[in-house]
Amino acid sequence: MSETEPTTRDATGTVDARWLEAPCAALTVDPDGMVREANAAAVSLLPQLRTGEPLTRVVPWLATADGTSAPFADVVDGRTVEAQPVRQDDGSVTWWLIDVTDVRSVRDELKLEQARAAFLSEASAALLGSLNLLRCMEVTGELAVGRLADGALVITPAAHGRFQVVTVVRDRADSSRSTLLRFDPDEVPGLAEALQGFPPVPSRWIDPAIAPSWLTPAGFGDVGSIVVTPLPGHGIPAGALVLLRRAGCGPFSEGEEATANEFAARSGLAMSAARMFAQQAAITETLMRDLLPPRLQHVAGVEYAGGYRPSQDSERVGGDFYDVHPAVDGTEETLAVLGDVCGKGLEAAVLTGKIRSALHALRPMSGDHLRMLRLLNEALLTDDDARFVTLVLASVSRIGSDVRLRLTCAGHPPPLIIRADGRVEEAATSGTLVGALPTIEATTYETRIAPGETCLLYTDGITEAQGGPLGRDQFGEERLQRAAAECAGMPAEAVVERVRMLAAEWVGRNAHDDMAVLAITAPRGQHLTAVGGHGRGRYTA
């Protein structure tokens, strides 16, 4: 520094010491291309720099810049130097040279890191969305192809000897294909271990020449490199990811491989969560099947329709239930039941399952409702888990175009009989609830309904629904009876739908109890002329 100082000062005589000792390299070039002056920092950055020499000889790369506007950069001895020109009045140009090597490399690394983070974040978001295994596999394949490879195969461990394989190829619209394949995983080095999930194995490069043909998607072209990466899951292996690059694309860099591994970890977690969800959902569905309300239809010339709404929308079952048991040999009565177990949710539903099975077994006794209820009472009293239940039994048989009903309530709101002319009667039956007291009593009511008339069984979840336009009124029996009156002559499904809809609109967003309705209707149709029969008998047992 001290050596060059006098030289430059001599050359111009106008040099400012502050400029000379500035920490930033600078040099001035005359209009004829000769280096007029250079400061200490410039000389130390560009040792070959000499004043009075043509720029083309001492700093050839800088001489190629036009020196008018934009900054100009080049790599000098492994350092990236940015040159910023300042044009002077006398036609000379002062170049300010800045060493940006570190800034640039940090910036490049940051860009790479940001891209990596963005990719992984995008991948996580896309993978988190679905709990469907096949969709997770498709998403995994599509993400891999979008960023890591030209082709990807997502393979899950075999079920019954066959592997689910999703193949995705870059730039092919229809590329996401799922197939079930039968193959020997040992054909692909590292694949068997990756699919086993444990012990953990690293990604493995394999020679494209020894890869089996099924590994290369149709029309993919020449394979340049193949890497097999395990997809780790929650304790259970999620599968393996095979990434393919076309010939000439170059292998994976260290950074790319790290990204691929991290991506594989996320995909694996998503896929194993989806797999667990599918297993749990299948178990739930199987166990739930018998607890769900049955699908009702016409039985022995009588219409039945049921509607059910659990107290929680997220649930599918609850403490209310209904069933229709057809007569076995066609001569007996059909037995319809609707009931309400104390409690809500799955626990109550499990108890309804027990009661429904018990009632099914007791069906041969249905000629005597009270006897049936007493047997059920004894069974419930001896079961430690059981709570009490209220219910209605309805024995139904067709007499000509009419339908005969024997109705017995056990601690339950009495059914409503909707007559063809819009009158609504309460069935005159009452009794004690079942499962709470050692002895129970109940009376049976018998009636007939003509075509178009309906017997409506319901649980108190309907009548006790809180809501209405002011949000504070109970739906109530009176309102239900008025609604029922409008349903005269309607098919069973329409009656049920109407009652459910009114209750749902009444309750709005408020909390509510389980709600169940069951309509037993004498069909209209050809028997329309029979409407209007009077003189129904009333018998009280």
Place this chain on the structure above:
Amino acid sequence: MTEHGRHGTSTSAVRRYADLLWDAVLRGDEYTAVDVVVDALRDGVEAETVLLDLIGAVQQRVGAEWAANRISVAQEHAATAINERVIGTLALTRGRSAGDLGRITVACVDGEWHALPARLLTEVLRLRGFTVDYLGAQVPAAHLITHLHRTGPDAVALSSSIATRLPTAHATISACQAAGVPVIVGGPAFGTDGRYARLLGADAWAPDARTAAETLRGGLPAPANPHAQPMDDLPHLSDQEYTLVTRNAPTLVATVTEKLRERVPAMAGYDDEQVLRTAEDVRHIVDFLAVALYTGDPDLFGDFLDWTAEVLTARSVPASVLAPTLELLGAELRDFSRAARLLRSAAAARAAIDHGAAPASPPTPGADDAPLHRTGRPA
């Protein structure tokens, strides 16, 4: 009844069958209704035409006749039940196609009771070769999403007839898209031009079942923006007006109903049940106001009021009671700038229509057994 029957059956033949079906359905005569459909099929009317131009047309007529007070709400329900049974019979008489065009889940928005359009779409899609899971009416979003995770369909078709369900529809659309499944929507709730479908970020909209089937045949791409939040589509929600109006609806309805009684002398003598019915009508107006706030579309509210006025007039209830109700609501919601603006312009529009009519007289609940709240029918 707008399209030609195919295979040589003329529009007039299709219309004749539709009239026959209408008579049978209105009588609640299931057997004749099934016979009409079987005859039409035997006559060469295509199954899809039977579904859409016989059954669908009859169902549309049911809604129109109800609005004009020519049939009762009970007849409306009964007609729908008969139509459902006819579809059930029709579905049984044909073999199922291979269903290899793809798998579609068809559902109604939670709170939607008009399931028939979704049912018709289901049958049309099955006819055309899709595998369809039909979830029916009143599907809680949680069940729908669980179903999507379990079955991984290619798309969800979501139906809604009532505009008041749009916020729920929006939440459901977002949830399906977050699960990676694209959503096509349809039904009057989304507007005759599908404007609310676009507003709520649905992947596709179809004005009818045929268009829906064609759109689905082309395949829907994966949702473009699977992690959108409701605020992304509707930034105006940040003013919380929708939330506050919805949350305080019962109080708001109670206050307005009370003040309406003070203002309209004839209402002073109402019994509890009559008051409750008035309150239900006010509640309906508040619900539509809330949806107008949600969508940010004043037309939605205006259209609803026009339709309400028509329905009231058809039932010999003076529609001029709407204006004082709007004014009272406006006074209650004066601190809510968007709501107040909506109510002001709606009240002005109603006042202009009522101009020259008798001064605001009360509705006469009890004169007719089918006031607005019974229906929730779309505009």
